Amino acid sequence: MVLKLLGLGFRYLLRRPYTRLYPYKEPPFTTERTRARHLLYMDRCIGCRACQLACPADAIKMYKIEGEWPKNRLKIFPGVDYSRCTYCGLCVEACPTSALVMTDYTMEHLITEDKSTTLYTPEMLAEPPKGEHRVTFTKDLLKPPPQPPPKKGGGG
Amino acid sequence: MRKLQVFLGPQHPGAPGNVAFLLTLDGERILDVDLIPGFLHRGFEKMMEYRRWDMDLVMSARICVEDPDHVELSYTHAMDQIFGVDPPERAKYARTIVAEFSRLASHLLWMMHFAGPVAARYATSWAIAAREEVLKWFDYVAGHRIYHHYIYPGGVRWNLPKDLKERTLQVLDRVEGLVRDMERGFFLHPVFQRRARDVGRLKASDAVRLGATGPVLRGSGVAHDIRKALKYDAYGMVDFEIPKGEYGDAYDRAMVRLREMYVSIGIIRQAVQQIPEEGPYRWRLPMALPPGEGVGRVESARGEFMTHIVSTTEKPGGRPLEPYRIKFRGPTMAHLTTVLKHIVHNEEITVADFPVVVGSLDPCPPDIDR
Amino acid sequence: MKGADTGRRIEVEVEPSQLRERLRRALEEGYDHFIGINVVDYPRAGVMEVYYFVESVQRGGELLVVKLRVPRENPALDSVSDIYPLAEYQEIEGHEFFGLDFRGNGSLRKWILDENWEGPPPLRKDVDTRKFVLETYYGGQRYERPKQEKSLQEVVE
Numbered sequence: 001m002v003l004k005l006l007g008l009g010f011r012y013l014l015r016r017p018y019t020r021l022y023p024y025k026e027p028p029f030t031t032e033r034t035r036a037r038h039l040l041y042m043d044r045c046i047g048c049r050a051c052q053l054a055c056p057a058d059a060i061k062m063y064k065i066e067g068e069w070p071k072n073r074l075k076i077f078p079g080v081d082y083s084r085c086t087y088c089g090l091c092v093e094a095c096p097t098s099a100l101v102m103t104d105y106t107m108e109h110l111i112t113e114d115k116s117t118t119l120y121t122p123e124m125l126a127e128p129p130k131g132e133h134r135v136t137f138t139k140d141l142l143k144p145p146p147q148p149p150p151k152k153g154g155g156g
Numbered sequence: 157m158r159k160l161q162v163f164l165g166p167q168h169p170g171a172p173g174n175v176a177f178l179l180t181l182d183g184e185r186i187l188d189v190d191l192i193p194g195f196l197h198r199g200f201e202k203m204m205e206y207r208r209w210d211m212d213l214v215m216s217a218r219i220c221v222e223d224p225d226h227v228e229l230s231y232t233h234a235m236d237q238i239f240g241v242d243p244p245e246r247a248k249y250a251r252t253i254v255a256e257f258s259r260l261a262s263h264l265l266w267m268m269h270f271a272g273p274v275a276a277r278y279a280t281s282w283a284i285a286a287r288e289e290v291l292k293w294f295d296y297v298a299g300h301r302i303y304h305h306y307i308y309p310g311g312v313r314w315n316l317p318k319d320l321k322e323r324t325l326q327v328l329d330r331v332e333g334l335v336r337d338m339e340r341g342f343f344l345h346p347v348f349q350r351r352a353r354d355v356g357r358l359k360a361s362d363a364v365r366l367g368a369t370g371p372v373l374r375g376s377g378v379a380h381d382i383r384k385a386l387k388y389d390a391y392g393m394v395d396f397e398i399p400k401g402e403y404g405d406a407y408d409r410a411m412v413r414l415r416e417m418y419v420s421i422g423i424i425r426q427a428v429q430q431i432p433e434e435g436p437y438r439w440r441l442p443m444a445l446p447p448g449e450g451v452g453r454v455e456s457a458r459g460e461f462m463t464h465i466v467s468t469t470e471k472p473g474g475r476p477l478e479p480y481r482i483k484f485r486g487p488t489m490a491h492l493t494t495v496l497k498h499i500v501h502n503e504e505i506t507v508a509d510f511p512v513v514v515g516s517l518d519p520c521p522p523d524i525d526r
Numbered sequence: 527m528k529g530a531d532t533g534r535r536i537e538v539e540v541e542p543s544q545l546r547e548r549l550r551r552a553l554e555e556g557y558d559h560f561i562g563i564n565v566v567d568y569p570r571a572g573v574m575e576v577y578y579f580v581e582s583v584q585r586g587g588e589l590l591v592v593k594l595r596v597p598r599e600n601p602a603l604d605s606v607s608d609i610y611p612l613a614e615y616q617e618i619e620g621h622e623f624f625g626l627d628f629r630g631n632g633s634l635r636k637w638i639l640d641e642n643w644e645g646p647p648p649l650r651k652d653v654d655t656r657k658f659v660l661e662t663y664y665g666g667q668r669y670e671r672p673k674q675e676k677s678l679q680e681v682v683e
Contacts, residue, residue, distance in 0.1 A: 364558050
């Protein structure tokens with residue numbers, strides 16, 4: 001029994017560690033569906049506030065940006081407060097024009113020492129993240145779009 | 157005899173998370189135990205009354221951190237009843253798979269919490285390694301590691317990936333290998349057997365009377381499982397057994413959880429084979445909540461989880477978007493109050509045994525506080 | 527029941543005076559597993575609805591819901607903690623969150639809310655917890671973000 005257990009323990013001694021050598025050797029683990037920092041396509045945004053109303057954490061507020069925005073008559077765009085955001089993705093689902101998407105640029109990259117810099121204004125969101133990233137969560141993930149449930153014919 | 161009162165607080169390494177106990181001691185022996193909850197009270201039930209039903213789903217996952225999908229599942233079941241929809245076939249299987257993976261992750265985390273106080277540090281790291289595999293699977297399907305928000309009223313949030321079957325079977329093989337090692341290296345280890353045998357006995361009749369659910373109830377020899385009893389989602393279509401213990405001590409409860417891990421792996425293997433390839437994954441639901449009432453009961457990793465949602469048109473202003481009242485009933489309250497008191501009153505439990513007893517009940521204090 | 531079958535249940539409505547008798551009969555009928563108590567507050571009708579959820583292990587998880595209404599002004603009803611032990615703690619919850627008075631339960635006190643909340647029972651519908659917290663604990667001041675260098679004109683909601 002003891003020898004068997006020693007053998008078992010020894011096998012684990014020779015294994016590669018499960019921990020990732022973040023941040024110096026390896027980036028954080030992400031997949032094709034990881035939800036993390038947003039990306040805002042300002043030319044698509046129509047300023048409808050659907051994302052603001054869908055946010056459970058009140059992280060999104062609308063800000064006025066001066067400029068030529070043919071689609072956005074009110075000139076308002078969402079800005080995300082990352083000290084509140086829970087990365088649930090309801091804002092992306094709510095967006096009617098797919099202007100807001102999420103990348104896999106995880107919160108590990110967004111770590112900051114200065115609390116006052118966690119608010120990302122629309123211009124900051126429109127700029128792609130500096131590091132390596134891919135656009136992961138768009139409305140394409142919801143394809144085919146959900147249909148209304150079929151009417152049930154008696155007995156459920 | 158001098159009685160001593162000791163506060164076993166939330167920061168004590170032997171305490172199971174955000175909860176404290178007031179122990180009344182006579183020397184080493186615990187005479188009485190009082191639960192002191194409230195360290196994690198966030199007022200979710202009230203917050204949810206202010207928010208839309210789809211936002212409430214995101215909040216509901218936070219009620220039990222270790223097993224979020226079952227809270228979402230019970231919330232979703234209650235919502236499905238209010239909307240009067242039956243989820244599509246593919247979503248039923250997807251829910252089953254996700255819920256079983258959540259149970260697996262939760263049991264592995266329990267394993268880590270439990271092996272620590274028993275001083276088997278190696279088992280702790282093996283459990284976390286196995287859990288890491290499960291969390292990576294969650295990241296791959298649901299997009300996040302801990303809070304997935306994948307189970308959604310009307311189905312699941314988005315479609316399953318195309319290579320689900322191969323990838324899932326791969327993950328399961330790796331997890332199963334680690335669990336088998338844990339069984340040999342920890343559960344069947346004579347030191348652990350001596351530590352946990354005959355500690356914290358609970359008779360079957362008492363377990364039912366005191367309101368114990370889940371592995372605690374099954375460890376006492378009562379084969380009661382909501383998955384089997386109500387056959388919700390795809391549980392009616394897969395074949396599985398209910399593991400149960402014999403004596404109802406800490407060791408039996410631990411073994412029930414170990415065997416449940418194998419059962420979960422078996423259920424996922426079957427569900428991945430049976431899941432229909434095509435078909436809708438979710439029904440689109442209206443924004444406004446129809447008046448009604450829903451009760452969602454699921455077998456979470458710790459026991460029965462119930463969500464009771466009442467939706468009315470009581471509030472003036474037309475169609476309600478927010479539910480009128482949501483009540484969550486977690487399994488932990490019964491385990492840490494009535495069951496723990498019963499064990500301590502009827503058995504000589506010393507302070508050194510206390511973490512073993514509490515650990516074997518697998519508490520998740522957030523679902524007391526909510 | 528429509529929808530998923532986890533909501534299958536038998537609902538019984540009783541008068542507050544019959545509660546103990548009804549639950550004792552339920553225990554004899556085999557509903558041996560107490561699950562919980564839920565309270566729903568209806569300020570306009572002036573009542574609170576109290577739901578008792580009891581399950582039967584012998585009958586494969588059948589759920590019995592005993593429902594009753596108590597007046598909001600004087601919300602008192604009998605404790606059932608001697609019939610179902612777990613009810614003692616669920617009643618404490620009903621007491622601290624809704625101000626219900628369970629006659630015969632000796633341990634009614636602030637339990638989850640102890641040292642966290644000094645005020646009216648928070649889950650009552652006419653208590654606006656957000657306003658109360660703002661006035662009592664934050665002195666009327668909302669939490670503001672620290673000033674950011676890039677100042678923007680925020681759209682007023």
